[in-house]
Amino acid sequence: MTYNTIERIYKPSKQVLESYILKGQPFIATGVVNEWPAYKLWSSNHDYLVKKLGEKEIPIREIGYNVGEWLGKTTTLKFSQFWKLWTKHFNNPDNAANETPQFYLASLPVHKYFKEIETDFTIPDLPKEQGKNANLWIGLKGQVTPLHHDWSSGDPGMDGLHAVVCGKKLFKLYDPSLNLKCFKRKSEWGLFHHALVDDVENPNLDMFPEVKNAVGIDAVIEQGEMLFIPKLWWHHVRTLEPSISLNFWFQDIGSEFLKCDRYLGVIEHYLEAVYNMQVQDSKLKTLIQFFDPPAQGQQVTDEKVEEFKRNPILFVSLPKFISSFSNAVNNPIFKNHPEKERFKKEMTKKIEEWVVKKRESLNP
Incomplete structure (x- = not known):
């Protein structure tokens, strides 16, 4: 596989974002997320979120290392229960006890589940204009979202922004127009936007020989940065440090x-x-x-x-x-x-x- 670099842009305007949308080109925005109240409130004060959300019962994905959150079953926990597990791993980032994380808070709509923290961040202009809100992700080191592109019957291919408020993530990005023959799709209804290859970081080339020809971008999203993911781009995500993130999906007629x-x-x-x-x-x-x-x-x-x-x-x-x-x-x-x-x-x-x-x- 071949990997290219990605551009970082300081405080990109709406017009700059729109130009990258039309080009179908990812980039990393800096100087935006680190100005949100959430940047300080969520990362430096670990009591803040549990005080705000502690007794809420929420659906949590039950998973293990290197298992995509969509593959895990859902269980209901109080936010305080989940938070206790997360902070345990946050305070032990190297996981010296070699404990497998059990849960992942994955893509929960903030407006539906966490209205108490809606004022802690600013929805970017384009999703805000479309009435879109944020989705919250809280994950542990080593957790993986396998290769997929964003798609739903209501939004057949969405542009997206992924903001890392706390922690660090690796995104492996693949332009679909350059990798048409590199990733076979799953065949079950609802999973057509997921690739068959289970791990593009260590692919089984005997089973998926076509993957070796893939051309991609390795993007490490640092705390306080935000990634633009163009419509239909394949992406594989690994959490490098215990992290809290927000993502925003939206549509654009041009793309x-x-x-x-x-x-x-x-x-x-x-x-x-x-x-x-x-x-x-x-x-x-x-x-x-x-x-x-x-x-x-x-x-x-x-x-x-x-x-x-x-x-x-x-x-x-x-x-x-x-x-x-x-x-x-x-x-x-x-x-x-x-x-x-x-x-x-x-x-x-x-x-x-x-x-x-x-x-x-x-x-x-």
């Missing part, structure tokens, strides 16, 4: 257009994964019910599920599924955007063209 050209190969790979998805009948029935709902009051039949299993082209041909790739236009901030309809039309056309080619390949 949405990248899905129609520079990142079109990524979209096509994603479609191929959906076409070949491994899914239980009950889940497939739910998906059909959502993307191709029958008449009101009726349910999807078992016969229809079997038909879709025999002919997966039926699912990727559904108009509602095709239109989901341009769901970003549903963001209220883009309601009157002059480029909104053009993007939706272009994205829909690209997906429909892929479906036609796929049909033709099935019937040569």
Whole structure:
């Protein structure tokens, strides 16, 4: 694998961020996070957060070293219980007792779970304009989020900012347009945006030989810094020190257009994964019910599920599924955007063209 460097920019303006969004280029912002009240309150006074949030019951990911938080089961703890475990590891950063951390507070919306600390930080302009809030992460040294890119049915590819308020993290970043053949996708519904390779830091090249050709960026995000992660960029994250972070996801019409050209190969790979998805009948029935709902009051039949299993082209041909790739236009901030309809039309056309080619390949 080959790794390049990343640029650091002091107090980037909104216009500078927008220029990097349009280029699809990551960078590290300095001089921003260290001016938030949280920078001092959360890192130098470990009693502050537990006094604010101590008795709240929150969902925590139950995991071990080198296991992605999305793979762990969720358990409910009081914040004070989790905090006690975290501070134990914070005060023993080298983990001399060789104890495996059990829990990870992963991507919990601050507005939903932690309103008491919303004034401790400043939401960057772009996510703030879109009504987006922060997600809180509190992790221990050695914890890993395996290789993935950000994606959801409501936000099919989001731009993101990740602010390290306390601690240090390593991000391994990969431009999807340069690594189209390097990372195979998982085949389960909801995990298509996750890579099959389990550890890009020590990949099994016998199992994943294509990974050796990957071209990436190693970015160590220090305390008080913030990373911009462009839409659809693969990233693997390892916590280098006990850390507290905030991330912000948002959309940009300009970077949405990248899905129609520079990142079109990524979209096509994603479609191929959906076409070949491994899914239980009950889940497939739910998906059909959502993307191709029958008449009101009726349910999807078992016969229809079997038909879709025999002919997966039926699912990727559904108009509602095709239109989901341009769901970003549903963001209220883009309601009157002059480029909104053009993007939706272009994205829909690209997906429909892929479906036609796929049909033709099935019937040569």
